[in-house]
Amino acid sequence: MLRIGVLGGTFDPIHYGHLAAAEEARVKLNLGKVLFAVAGLPPHKLDEEVTPVEHRVAMVRLGIASNPHFEISLVDVDRPGPSYTVDTISILQELWGQSAEFFFVMGLDSLVEVPTWHQPQRLIQLCHLVAVARPGFEVDMSQLEDAVPGISSRMKIISMPEVDISSSDLQLRVKEGLPIRYQVPEEVERYIREHELYQQPSGTGH
Numbered sequence: 001m002l003r004i005g006v007l008g009g010t011f012d013p014i015h016y017g018h019l020a021a022a023e024e025a026r027v028k029l030n031l032g033k034v035l036f037a038v039a040g041l042p043p044h045k046l047d048e049e050v051t052p053v054e055h056r057v058a059m060v061r062l063g064i065a066s067n068p069h070f071e072i073s074l075v076d077v078d079r080p081g082p083s084y085t086v087d088t089i090s091i092l093q094e095l096w097g098q099s100a101e102f103f104f105v106m107g108l109d110s111l112v113e114v115p116t117w118h119q120p121q122r123l124i125q126l127c128h129l130v131a132v133a134r135p136g137f138e139v140d141m142s143q144l145e146d147a148v149p150g151i152s153s154r155m156k157i158i159s160m161p162e163v164d165i166s167s168s169d170l171q172l173r174v175k176e177g178l179p180i181r182y183q184v185p186e187e188v189e190r191y192i193r194e195h196e197l198y199q200q201p202s203g204t205g206h
Contacts, residue, residue, distance in 0.1 A: 005034035005130070006092065007105045008076070008085055010042045012051045013170060013192060014063040015184045017163040019070075021132045024160040025105045026069055029130065034105070035073040035092070036060050039083035051197060053077055062187040084118040089126045102127035108137050108157065115147035124154040133159045174198035 007022050014036070022034045038057050042050060050056075057077060064070035075091045076083035089102055104127050111131040114120050123129075129151070131139070145152050165183050173180050175198050180189055192198065 002032045002096070002100045003030060003103065004092070004096065004100050005029065005031040005103045005105050006037055006073070006089065006127070007034060008037040008039060008083070008088055010039050010050060010167065011036065011056050011060050011063075012167050013056070013059045013184055013188055013197070015165045015167060015170060015188075016182075017165040019063060019067075019185075020163050021105060021107070021160060022070065023067070024132065024158060025103065025130050028158050029103055029156065031069075031103060033069050033071055035071050036064055037073040037076055037083075037088050037092075040077040040079070041082050055191075055195060055197060059188050059191055062191055063185045065187070066185075082118075086117070086119045086123040086126065089123065093126060103130045103156075104128070105130045105132065107131070108133045108139060111139055111144070111155070114151070115144070120148045120151075124148060124151050127154075129155045131155065131157045133157055134162065171198040 005022065005025050007018065009018065011018065018036075022036070025031060026034050038053065038060055040053055057072065057074065060072050064072065073092070075095075076088055079091070085104060089104060092102060093100070104123075106129065108131045111129065114123075114129070117123065141152060170180050170183060174192060180192070184192075
């Protein structure tokens with residue numbers, strides 16, 4: 001059975017933190033591939049300005065190009081409505097059939113939010129959750145288990161080297177004229193410059 005990792009996100013922009021987490025999960029969990037599922041309409045950012053999806057997709061394509069195990073997934077871009085994780089995994093399962101087992105990769109801080117997600121109980125039936133641990137961040141597993149019964153048996157926590165980069169910080173750095181080199185792949189940095197992204201208040205780039 002093919003083990004497939006799924007890293008969902010706005011990727012506004014994609015950066016080395018995303019790439020490092022995906023590669024760490026791929027190696028430690030023996031994943032055949034990792035899909036970068038770009039959110040068309042991020043449900044947690046409905047009130048925020050988000051860079052047009054064509055730019056975010058282009059940056060992900062550039063960012064993952066050097067890794068043959070990474071692929072982009074447009075399932076959340078090609079469908080209407082908010083990009084709920086449970087729907088993403090459900091569609092991917094329909095596409096891949098019974099021959100694939102899915103592992104949804106997220107930060108440990110996102111794991112705490114899972115009880116507030118859309119249909120968390122169904123989500124843990126559809127896939128395994130993989131939380132990438134960050135130094136100094138802990139999760140109350142008993143509280144999580146109470147909120148979503150069965151989640152502990154469908155979850156794996158892996159550690160990775162600390163990469164303290166955030167997309168929102170990168171947007172601000174670009175806006176303020178600060179360097180983002182060595183925080184995003186060179187091709188992504190070039191794309192941001194060429195298309196003048198993040199020059200205006202975050203997310204309104206053309």
